[in-house]
Structures are given as structure tokens and as C-alpha cells.
Amino acid sequence: xxxxxxxxxxxxxxxxxxxxxxxxxxxxxxxxxxxxxxxxxxxxxxxxxxxxxxxxxxxxxxxxxxxxxxxxxxxxxxxxxxxxxxxxxxxxxxxxxxxxxxxxxxxxxxxxxxxxxxxxxxxxxxxxxxxxxxxxxxxxxxxxxxxxxxxxxxxxxxxxxxxxxxxxxxxxxxxxxxxxxxxxxxxxxxxxxxxxxxxxxxxxxxxxxxxxxxxxxxxxxxxxxxxxxxxxxxxxxxxxxxxxxxxxxxxxxxxxxxxxxxxxxxxxxxxxxxxxxxxxxxxxxxxxxxxxxxxxxxxxxxxxxxxxxxxxxxxxxxxx
Numbered sequence: 050x051x052x053x054x055x056x057x058x059x060x061x062x063x064x065x066x067x068x069x070x071x072x073x074x075x076x077x078x079x080x081x082x083x084x085x086x087x088x089x090x091x092x093x094x095x096x097x098x099x100x101x102x103x104x105x106x107x108x109x110x111x112x113x114x115x116x117x118x119x120x121x122x123x124x125x126x127x128x129x130x131x132x133x134x135x136x137x138x139x140x141x142x143x144x145x146x147x148x149x150x151x152x153x154x155x156x157x158x159x160x161x162x163x164x165x166x167x168x169x170x171x172x173x174x175x176x177x178x179x180x181x182x183x184x185x186x187x188x189x190x191x192x193x194x195x196x197x198x199x200x201x202x203x204x205x206x207x208x209x210x211x212x213x214x215x216x217x218x219x220x221x222x223x224x225x226x227x228x229x230x231x232x233x234x235x236x237x238x239x240x241x242x243x244x245x246x247x248x249x250x251x252x253x254x255x256x257x258x259x260x261x262x263x264x265x266x267x268x269x270x271x272x273x274x275x276x277x278x279x280x281x282x283x284x285x286x287x288x289x290x291x292x293x294x295x296x297x298x299x300x301x302x303x304x305x306x307x308x309x310x311x312x313x314x315x316x317x318x319x320x321x322x323x324x325x326x327x328x329x330x331x332x333x334x335x336x337x338x339x340x341x342x343x344x345x346x347x348x349x350x351x352x353x354x355x356x357x358x359x360x361x362x363x364x365x366x367x368x369x
Contacts (some may be wrong), residue, residue, distance in 0.1 A: 050236060051358070052219065055163070061116065063170065063176060064067065065255035066199055070091055070092040070093055071090065071091055071092065071098065071156065072089060072090045072092060072127070072194070073087050073088075073089045073098060073142070074087070074088045074089055074090060075088050076088075076089065077099060081114075081248045083104050083106075083111065084101065084103050084104070084111060084114065084245045085102050085103060086099050086100070086101050086102070086160060087099070087100050087118075088100075088154075088190055090265070093180075096159075097159040097161075098134060098157065098158070098159050099156075099157045099158065099159045100154055100155070100156050100157070100162075100212070101118075101154065101157060102140075102142070102152045102153075102154050102192050103115035103152055103153040103154070103155075104150070104151070105151040105153070107325070109132065111153075112153060112179050114155040114222045114320045115155070115198060117221070117222050117223070117224065117225075118155060118220075118221045118224070119142065119155065119223045119349050120260075121134050121198065121221035121224035122155075122221055124196075124198070125193075125221075127189055127192050128214065129185050129186075129188060129189035129192075129214075129215065129216055129217060129218055130189060130192075130217065130218050130219075131157055131158050131160070131209060131217040131218065131268070132157065132158035133156070133157050133158075134154060134156040134157065134158070134174075135155075135156040136153075136154065137152075137153060137155075137156075138153055138156040140152050140153060140154045149200035156237045157219075158217070160209040160210075160211055160217060162209070162210055162211055162212070162368045163209065163210070164190050164205065164206050164208060164209050165182075165205040165206070165208040165209075165210050165267075165271070166204075166205035166206045166209070167217070168367055168368070169205060169271055169274060170274070172274075173270075173271065173272055173273060173274030173311075173314075173316065174271045174272055175272075175355055176272055176319075176323055176349075176352070177352070177354065177355065178355065178360075179268060179271040180349070180350065180352055180353075180354050180364055181354040181355045181363075182210075182215060182216060182271065182360075183264075183267075183268050183271065183353065184214060184350070185215045185216045186203075186208065186218075186264060186267065187264070187341060187344055187345065187350075188227075189216070189218050189262055189340055190203070190218075190264065191341045191342065193224075193260075194257055194260070194341050197226055197227055197228050198224055198225070198226060198227070198232060198259055199224065199225055199227050199256040199257055199259065199260055200218070200221070200223065200224050200263075201223040201225060201234070201237045201238055201244075201256065201259060201269060202220060202222070202223040202224075202237060202238055202239055202258065202263075203242065203260055203264055204239050204241075204242040204263065204266075204267065205267055205270060205271075206239075207219050207220045208267075210364065210368065211364070211368075212364040212365040213361060214363050215360065215364065222239040223238070225237075225256070227256050227257065232255065234253045234256040235252060235253075236250055236252060236253050236259075238259065238263065238281040240281075240282075241266070241276055241279065241280045242263045242266050242267070242279075243259065243262075243263065244258065244259045244335070245280075245289070246259070246335055247259065248287055251358070254335075255335050255336065255346060257340070257341065258335045258338045259340060260341070260342065261330050261339065261340070261344075262330060262331055262332075262338060264330060264344075265327050265329075265330025265331040266331060266337075267332070268326070268327060269327050269331075272309055272319065272323065273310070273311060274311070274314070274316075275307070275310065275320075276311075277292060277293075277296065277303075277307070277327070277331065278290050278292035278293040278295075278296070289360040292306070296331075300324070300328065304319060304324055307319070311348060320349070320350035322347075322348045322352065323349050325347075325348070325349070326347050326348070326349035330344075340353060345357035
């Protein structure tokens, strides 16, 4: 592997370098803008960590992503948010040929089990299990909203999962401060999870509603195992497939279509409470979506859940 050492710059690449107490092991994930996440070992404690590396590019896009995430995580502390250990404004990776590549870096908690998308792709959840996990998601998003923050990139891939602690929310590159009546929030998000208003506007007037929409897509996928509809690019323009319009014009037809897939895989149908819950969250009307605190009063949300011990056992079996 070409990457094997992380060092902290004290002046420049040609100057003196202060050794950093982490040894890189393997690439865990590659993302946009050549950002990569690498598993590493902390020399002093022998503890595994994950290091997110942002390359120093001429256009400065990766630097902006680093600064956005660094700013967002600075004052966050929550059991369902991944722990952040350290940040390096200027860092280098030393390659085997002795050259240095400049990065900014964030050192994080390492979760070996992976993300929710990889789990759901193997087997969707029962509504009881989905509800148990979704309550954790609502708790952490409500915490962000109480801090006047919007995540803007809620998706299965951004929830890591452990048997002991449940979910851990990650990736705060798109996260922005939002105060009603203040500056507008720049529209962001991942195709398939982002709300329809993102395709129409550069700025969002009610960005908290975007997080709600994305949570609606997430909870649907946890139970169905597939997206409710697909957002795809045609002739350079992003559009939703026919199921998006079907949900709005004939919801019964929409649910029957998805239930056929679910029943074919040996699972039961969807409860009426679940259908109503999802439809409210992914409402095309921004102001028609429930607020994060309103979700707790919905019938489906108040249904049966696993105890802490039961949930740990369920997740332990899934993550084997």
C-alpha cells in the first residue's frame, strides 16, 4: 500500500516535520473530491482509529469541505454521533518513494462493523427493529436541530452501526448553521436522499424539512430494503422515476408495487401506520412535513420497540 505514515507539518513540506502518533493501515472508503477514510493505529494506545483525509487541491474545494466539517464537529457531543479525536489543518502523507502529499485530516472513532446501507442491502429490518433504530436517529437529528444545525446529508451510508451502541451519525461536510430569519442555507444532499426542493433552488428557506425528508427515505429503506423511487440524471438534468409521481397520484398503487417486492423476498407487508408515517415525511410540500419533535407523536413512532438488551442482541445477530 502506497500510504503508510501521517505527519504534521510545522512549516512546509520541505521543512521540518513533527511525527504524528498514527500509523496508517488501509483505505476504508473513498468519497467525493478524492477524500478518503483510512484505518490507522494510535501509537501510544494501540487503539484503532479512522482518519479522514482531505487533499490540498488548487481549487480549494476539499479544503472547504474540511473546514465545514471541522467547524460543525467542534462543539458536538452526543452518544449517537461519532467521536472525533483530533484535527490537523496541515498534514502530509509520506509515500514509499519518499515524496510528501499534502492533506488536512480529521481523526475519528473507528467502527469496524460498517454502515447501515451495507446491513440493509443484505436483509431489511422488521418494522419493530426499524422503529427501535429510527428512534435513535430522531434523537440525534433533534439534537442537531436544537443546536441550530442542519445535517443536509442524512442517508443510510452516514449512519455507522454497532451492536453495543446502535447508530453513529457521521459526515458533517454539508452541515450548516441555520437560524430562522438569518442567512439562507445552501442546498446540498445526495441524489436519492435529498428533497425535491433541492433540485429547484440553490438556497433553502426551511432546511430542517430537508433532514426530515431524508429521514423518511432512510426509514422506508430500512423496512423495504430498496428506495421508494430513484433519482436519476437524464440529459444533464436530475429527475425522479415514475414511482415518485405514482406515490403522489395513486399511493395505494405505489405501496402495492413495493409490497410485491417485499412479499417476494419472504417478508410481510407494510402496516398502515408505517405508510402514513413515511408519506408525511417525504411530502412534496416542504411545510407539510412534520417537524422533528412532531415525529415522536406519530402512531407508528409510538409502536412497540426492543429493550436495550433485546436491541443489542438483534444487532449482534445482524452484524455477524
